[in-house]
Amino acid sequence: MRPFTKHTGLAAPLDLANVDTDMIIPKQFLKSIKRTGFGKNLFDELRYEDEGQPDQSCERRPLRHDFVLNQPRYAGASVLLARQNFGCGSSREHAPWALDDYGIRSIIAPSFADIFYNNCFKNGLLPIVLDAEEVDQLFAEVDAKEGAQIDVDLENQTVTSPSGAKFEFVVDQFRKHCLLNGLDDIGLTLQQEESIRRYEEKRMNDAPWLFLSREQ
Amino acid sequence: MAGKTLYDKLWDSHLVQQRDDGSALIYIDLQLLHEVTSPQAFEGLRLAGRKPWRTSASLATPDHNVPTTKHERISGVDGIEDPVSKIQVTTLDENCNEFGITEFNMKDIRQGIVHVVGPEQGATLPGMTVVCGDSHTSTHGAFGALAHGIGTSEVEHVLATQCLVQKKSRNMLVRVDGELSPWVSAKDVVLAIIGAIGTAGGTGYAIEFGGTGIQSLSMEGRMTVCNMAIEAGARVGLIAVDDTTIEYVKNRPYAPKGEHWDMAVAAWQDLVSDKDAQFDEVVVIKSEDIKPQVTWGTSPEMVIAIDEAIPRPEDQIDPVKKEGYARAWKYMGLEGKTTLADVTLDRVFIGSCTNSRIEDLRIAAEVVKGRKVASSLKQAIVVPGSGLVKAQAEKEGLHEIFEAAGLEWREPGCSMCLAMNADKLGNGEHCASTSNRNFEGRQGFGGRTHLVSPAMAAAAAIAGHFVDVSEFVKH
The missing domain is CATH 3.30.499.10 (Aconitase, domain 3)
Structure with missing residues (x-):
């Protein structure tokens, strides 16, 4: 996994609460068997006027000009400002894959849905929870000045606003460690092979019916 | 010391390793797989040269993409008219073959929606941990199982290690008191609950549904309630085990038999929250207030x-x-x-x-x-x-x-x-x-x-x- 340490980038404000994963990447794009290529269909229904299809070029599709990512001033944004309960709904990891493929590195919101939040960390994306007032301030600053950049520092757990205001955020230490070092957590878990085997042995003794073959 | 909730008990019985930072390694008894969220996980295994830890802990069936008209279904996967859908279903068949995972394919009468198939086969059992790359995995909590949806990276992680890195959720009890009115169903109950607590009301919690309004539901109804726990923001929905649960599981194809059955039923008696268990949050809803x-x-x-x-x-x-x-x-x-x-x-x-x-x-x-x-x-x-x-x-x-x-x-x-x-x-x-x-x-x-x-x-x-x-x- 690509590590995440520090990132400074153009911020785009998505001023909508309860953005669900169906909005982030609609179902017709989940038919892919790859992890890449979802960026052009990120927020497909919010971004384009027509219904998108898998494997279709998006270059000539009619854009919804009022959508934030279609505004020229936010072209190339890599930090997404969002509202409460971002990423609710389906567990599809295609949502963080689409954000990543588009070029988003960090999402800042007052709250996230659990599964989406967790999925981000597996893909080198940093979701950051800040107080609603702090998020409001970031929205206001980004709106006020074209080209406004936000600085995200995972090591020190801080977000710096375009005007220089610093906000601290909380992150689980294990997730932070994995993200800073770009660690594959399957490899880490497999280092605990002996503990897993020990657990299985004990469990097999206590609850043998859980270990029967399913071939029937 | 206060008693344990059902969620606490399930967590404790699956704890492989507790880490100082609050995260833990949890053992997974059953992983259900379908065609949409598994191909990249199998591909990850292949690229890393890894094998599934325990193939008997997985069960697969295609459900999201499959056509539902007779003429498309008659020739199985070959009958799928949408070529992109067809590739995804074929990929599941191939992956299950390659890695030795039991699959109910499109021609198998047991094929269906993963969250219907697991319980129907007795693959889902009380006291288990169940995961699937689908947020509606909370459904299986109706059996007193710890069940939740995961992303594709975690699907791969469970295939490779039979474990998940997790942080324990907080405990919420949603109690539905009293008898439901005629024609008011489990669906109305869970929609009313979501209306009351909101789509983020359960975020960070495992919700146990209890009270007489829940106890009176059939297993089908309980699955409907737990299914939509995620719509209230909770990855986990749970209902205590009782005679209704055990009756449903009995004699299902994958349910334990004979001596194993007796052992299992004895162990399942404990799959209830203790009377003195402490919940971080309690919500009470009166059945009589719930209309369609x-x-x-x-x-x-x-x-x-x-x-x-x-x-x-x-x-x-x-x-x-x-x-x-x-x-x-x-x-x-x-x-x-x-x-x-x-x-x-x-x-x-x-x-x-x-x-x-x-x-x-x-x-x-x-x-x-x-x-x-x-x-x-x-x-x-x-x-x-x-x-x-x-x-x-x-x-x-x-x-x-x-x-x-x-x-x-x-x-x-x-x-x-x-x-x-x-x-x-x-x-x-x-x-x-x-x-x-x-x-x-x-x-x-x-x-x-x-x-x-x-x-x-x-x-x-x-x-x-x-x-x-x-x-x-x-x-």
Whole structure:
């Protein structure tokens, strides 16, 4: 996994609460068997006027000009400002894959849905929870000045606003460690092979019916 | 020391390793796999040269993409007309073959929606940990199992290690007290709960559903309630084990037998929250207050009882709610309407992992029996949750009741719940749906979903608009 340490980038404000994963990447794009290529269909229904299809070029599709990512001033944004309960709904990891493929590195919101939040960390994306007032301030600053950049520092757990205001955020230490070092957590878990085997042995003794073959 | 909740007990019995930073390694007893969220996980295994830790802990079936019409289903995977869907289903078949995982493929009568198939086969058992790359995995919590949805990276992690890195959730109890009114179902209960606590109300919690209103539900009803825990933000929904649970599991193909059965039943007696268990949050709802529910907007929390007026954006005080309601009103085309009876329906969908089990089909059939679907409707489809549900329904003659009333009787799959196959809404069409999400575009581009119970969907199919099913059946 690509590590995440520090990132400074153009911020785009998505001023909508309860953005669900169906909005982030609609179902017709989940038919892919790859992890890449979802960026052009990120927020497909919010971004384009027509219904998108898998494997279709998006270059000539009619854009919804009022959508934030279609505004020229936010072209190339890599930090997404969002509202409460971002990423609710389906567990599809295609949502963080689409954000990543588009070029988003960090999402800042007052709250996230659990599964989406967790999925981000597996893909080198940093979701950051800040107080609603702090998020409001970031929205206001980004709106006020074209080209406004936000600085995200995972090591020190801080977000710096375009005007220089610093906000601290909380992150689980294990997730932070994995993200800073770009660690594959399957490899880490497999280092605990002996503990897993020990657990299985004990469990097999206590609850043998859980270990029967399913071939029937 | 305070007693333990059911969630605490399940967590403790699956703890492989507790870490100082608060995270833990949890053992997974069962992983269900389907075609949409597994291909990248299998590919990851292949690239790293890894093998599944324990193949007998996985069970797979295609469900999201499978067509539901007879002519497409007759030749199995070869009959899928959409080439992209076909590749995904074929990929699941190939991966299961390559890695030695049991799969109920499209030609197997046991094929169906993963969350219907697992319990039906007795693969889902009380006291287990169950995961699947699908948020509605919370369904299996109805068995006193710790079950939740995961992303594809975690699907790969569980395949490779049989474990998950997790942080413990907080405990919430939602108690439903008292007897439910006639024609008020599990679906109405869970929609009313989501209406009360909101779509983020359960975020960070494992919700245990309890009280007499829950205990009186069948296993099918309990699965419907736990299924939608995620719609209240909780990854985990749970219901304590009782005789209803054990009766349901008994004699299922994968359920333990003989001596193992006796051992298991003895162990399952403990799968209840202790009397002195402490919950971080308790919500109490009175059964008598729950009427048949219908969602009016684009989030499951935008729900009202059938006799209520649609809430207006201008009456909301909270600015976020005001804006959300305004957006939903526009998307749903509600201008000029005051109640949901004013909405003319285009389609009706009875199915999905929420409501496609035999009990759901029986109640829908009871409502439509001897009646005819409204002529204004473009389509009404009934999609059983599995091949075995379909066979049982046909044995009972339910398909004939549906077809005589003008509803289409389909082959099993996720179908119009998320429209990954050909079953979808057209732009602007209103649908009475027994599924779980009414998000923008969920059932088709521009489609307008109203979530209801099977009885309410059936009554709406006949009337052509929403009616109170408890009144409707009197005429």
